Amino acid sequence: MTEPAFRLAPDATLLTPLRVGATAAANRIFMAPLTRSRAQSDGTPSDLAAEYYSQRAGAGIIISEATAVCEQANGAYMNTPGIYTDRHQAVWAEIASAVHAKGGKMFVQLWHVGRMAHPEISGFDVVAPSAIAADAVTHTPSGKQQLTVPRALRIDEIESIVGQFRAAARRAVDAGMDGVEIHSANGYLLHEFLSDVVNVRTDGYGGSPQNRARFTAEVVEAVAAEIGADRVGVRISPGGSAGDMQENDTVSAYEALLNRIAGLQIAYLHVLIxxxxxxxxxxxxxxxxxxxxxxxxxxxxxxxxxxSLADWGAASAVAVGRTWLANPDLIDRLVLGAELNEPDVSTFYASGPAGYIDYPTLDELAEPQTA
Ligand SMILES: Cc1cc2nc3c(=O)[nH]c(=O)nc-3n(C[C@H](O)[C@H](O)[C@H](O)COP(=O)(O)O)c2cc1C
Known part of the structure; x- marks a missing residue:
């Protein structure tokens, strides 16, 4: 346990409600998307996920772990979920109900992993804007493996992936989720297109900043048309190096993206930076x-x-990852100035309940131990 860096005053900006598109968030401390690798092998979320997420319903909005929009979109890591079958959707609906029953709000983060996939995990060709591999390794069923050189996507494939994001967003909302976050960060497919290093295409999806921003913009537009812009967020990480991502110019493609989608009035822009x-x-x-x-x-x-960032308006809300992971009652702890549980890195991507649904709340810590 560690001392919190700060005790939030009852009138702290972070504790004030925020209208986020169609969603009324009770506070401005959102849960950042966190891959937990506990899904079933067919991409169905874990049976424990409803409990895990609902324990954290005190977040203004919970943003789910990254979730594949089709089978080929998965495959960077083992046991990550999807939202492209009726079975997936049924479990996401249980998760939405459990979070809502505790007064929380939840968006599903939608991804396609692009060149971060490994064929031994996905069973498919690895695809990306261009045939440039990430210099990284991943855990496959046969052990640690270097990532492979991807195949550049054809334009008809790009169009079909836009449709897969759209269909996944429809499933999320039909499952009762409050919205979706388009994952265009951290070196996965949409981020790869934004990069002026990893994307060397010469067609309408490469070259100029507008062209590099086109794929993410088309996904945002298609998803907004399907479920309403007020239920759509988009995550970017300009200049972020996750997934061996490289960008010489960390501004222009993002400027082009924001200029293109500004008129849609989406629920939020999420920036990791x-x-x-x-x-x-x-x-x-x-x-x-x-x-x-x-x-x-x-x-x-x-x-x-x-x-301070929320108070002076640099951010409307903040997203917090590992601290929510380890502290299901984070808001209570911040208000009280209580100690925080330390996240256990060894169980971030492990299977089962340990390090997933067993982080204690303050109330549980106060209960007499019976064992
Ligand atoms: C275990 C773990 C899993 C993560 N999974 C995702 C993910 O699925 N999608 C995503 O956009 N970011 C993911 N991230 C990045 C987090 O959302 C966040 O940006 C990062 O942890 C920094 O925030 P923090 O210091 O509050 O934890 C992950 C980070 C960690 C530690």
């Missing part, structure tokens, strides 16, 4: 809608800093 960076300054100035900020892997969670 160091808020002191020039890139954040440039993009923040462009975006007048709701902005969810995740300050990122290396900076840690400093609630004093997050409150």
């Amino acid at each position: 160091d808020p002191s960076s020039q890139t954040f300054g440039a993009l923040r100035a462009l975006w007048s809608g709701t902005l969810v900020l995740n300050t990122g892997r290396d900076t840690g969670t400093d609630f004093c800093q997050l409150e």
